Amino acid sequence: MAARMDLDGRPIKPMTICMIGAGGFIGSHLCEKLMAETPHKVLALDVYNDKIKRLLEPDSLPWAGRIEFHRINIKHDSRLEGLVKMADLTINLAAICTPADYNTRPLDTIYSNFIDALPVVKYCSENSKRLIRFSTCEVYGKTIGSFLPKDSPLRKDPAYYVLKEDTSPCIFGSIEKQRWPYACAKQLIERLIYAEGAESGLDFTIVRPFNWIGPRMDFIPGIDGPSEGVPRVLACFSNNLLRREPLKLVDGGQSQRTFVYIKDAIEAVLLMIENPDRANGHIFNVGNPNNEVTVRQLAEMMTQVYTKVSGEPMLQSPSIDVSSKEFYGEGYDDSDKRIPDMTIINKQLGWNPKTSLWDLLESTLTYQYRTYAEAIKKSMAKPTAS
Ligand code: NAD
Ligand code: UDP
Known part of the structure; x- marks a missing residue:
């Protein structure tokens, strides 16, 4: 492999990365990228490894010996400190990060996103190790614009809704709205x-993902996850499409999101890993401001793309409205709009997302169809126990 250069033209030395949560959606893509394109070594920590199995076996793979899986629950495992010490860089992805859990398992959500993350920060700080911490765009909460009167012309002014790392406030709902323990713990x-960083000199980078989506995100209920489980919107809508059920629009699907293709976003993370001088001390929004839709529009686009990919006709009523109380239970609340400001990541790392929403939905739904359509058909053909 030719020597890799950083953005300032210096050769990049191979490093050892302790990746916590490596078996999840983002972790699996990051491991894949690091194995295929870099000489770095990964100590992959997680309680599951299904999504990275392909990278771990067999021994004949070109990267054999550069990725080691450690089945560890960071809540209670004394091996964690040793693994952080062994690495040059720690990346912490581990989290409960599915909105259906926030209001139904608020304690687990707070422990997972704050308490369990504390020792990782401590070990990095005490051992002078660099830390890349995965946070969330949800730390911004609701936009300032959402509090303006419905007909205010200021709602159209980007100053009232574009989310900037260094100036936007973090606006959450009241305590009984248990949507927000996640955002609050992450904040x-x-x-x-x-x-x-300020008091002890910790070298850190904080990543705020804005709805990264793509293959291997979450699970399909009843196939590779619990039948009653509620994953994030991409997997919920994929599940509905695969089962030929109407897509459920929570509270009318009026919330807006910007979606970025996982493979674009992983490029940004690799730039952070390999350019510490440009990334340390920064918080980065990572998203695609050009891919904004309402959830209703997302449902319409996914239905069209799925029809093309599967060759199956569209349902007569492709979507239905459900209340958030019915879908998520008491205490749900929502972020109204999420457009990332890209100034800081552009300036520091020169990164820009490339993939349009149509293109990323086409590759992702092709993957979903190939991976799950047969299994769903089989599971639906089975007589249910009465
Ligand atoms: P994911 O659920 O697929 O991955 C998280 C991984 O962490 C899972 O494999 C899980 O098993 C592991 N994990 C959780 N608790 C653990 C523990 N105690 N010990 C060991 N492993 C543990 O989620 P993801 O989408 O890959 O997200 C990764 C990170 O990015 C999270 O911190 C999340 O909050 C953040 N994030 C992601 C998005 C997105 O768009 N996907 C958006 C905002 C924030
Ligand atoms: N949503 C929906 N139907 C579903 C799943 C989610 O309308 O089947 C909505 C949800 O209420 C939210 C948006 O889709 O407004 C995105 O939800 P997701 O779980 O992906 O996470 P979020 O972006 O809110 O963190």
Whole structure:
């Protein structure tokens, strides 16, 4: 492999990365990229490894010996500190990060996103190790514009809705709205890491993903996850399409999101890994401001793309409205709009997303259809126990 150069033209030295949560959606794509395109070594920590199995066996793979899986629950495992010490860089992805869990398992959500993340920060700080921490765009909460009167012309002014790392406030709902423990825990760990940087010299980078989507995201209920489980929107809508059920639009599907293709976003993470001088001390939005839709529009696009990919006709009523209380239970609330400002990541790392929403939905739904259509047909053909 030719020597890799950083953005300032210096050769990049091979490093050892301790990746916590490596078996998840983002972790699996990051491991894949690091194995295929870099000489770096990965200590992959997770409680599951199904999504990275392909990278771990057999021994004949070109990267054999550069990725090691450690089945570890970071809540209670004394091996964690040793693994952080062994690495040059720690990337912490581990989290409960599915909105259906926030209001139904708020304690687990807070522990997972704050308490369990504390030792990782401590070990990095005490051992002078660099940390890349995965936070979330949800730390911004609701936009300032959402509090303006419905007919206010200011709602159209980007100053009231574009989310900027260094100036936007974090606006959450009241305590009984248990949508927000996740965002609040993520915000507090960001503040703690920032303070460790200021007071103890911790080298850190914070990543705020804005709806990264693509293959291997979450699970399809009843196939590779619990039948009653509620994954994030891509997997919910994929599941509905595969089962030929109407897509469920929570509270009318009026919330807006920007979606970025996982493969574009992983390029940004690799730039952070390999350009510490440009990434340390920064918080980065990583998203695609050009891919904004309402959830209703997303449902329409996914239905059209799925029809093309599967060759199956569209349902007569492709979607239905459901209330958030019915879908998620008491205490659900929502972010109204999420457009990332890209100034900082552009300036520091020169990164821009490339893939349009149509293109990323086509490759992702092709994957979903190939991976799940047969299994769904078989499971639906089975007589149900009465
Ligand atoms: P994911 O659920 O697919 O991955 C998280 C992984 O962490 C899972 O494999 C899980 O088993 C592991 N994990 C959780 N608790 C653990 C523990 N105690 N010990 C060991 N492993 C543990 O989620 P993802 O989409 O890959 O997200 C990764 C990170 O990015 C999370 O911190 C999430 O909050 C953040 N994020 C992602 C998005 C997105 O668009 N996908 C958006 C905002 C934030
Ligand atoms: N949503 C929906 N139907 C579903 C699943 C989700 O309308 O079957 C909505 C949800 O209420 C939210 C948006 O889709 O407004 C995105 O939800 P997701 O779970 O992906 O996470 P979020 O972006 O809210 O963190």
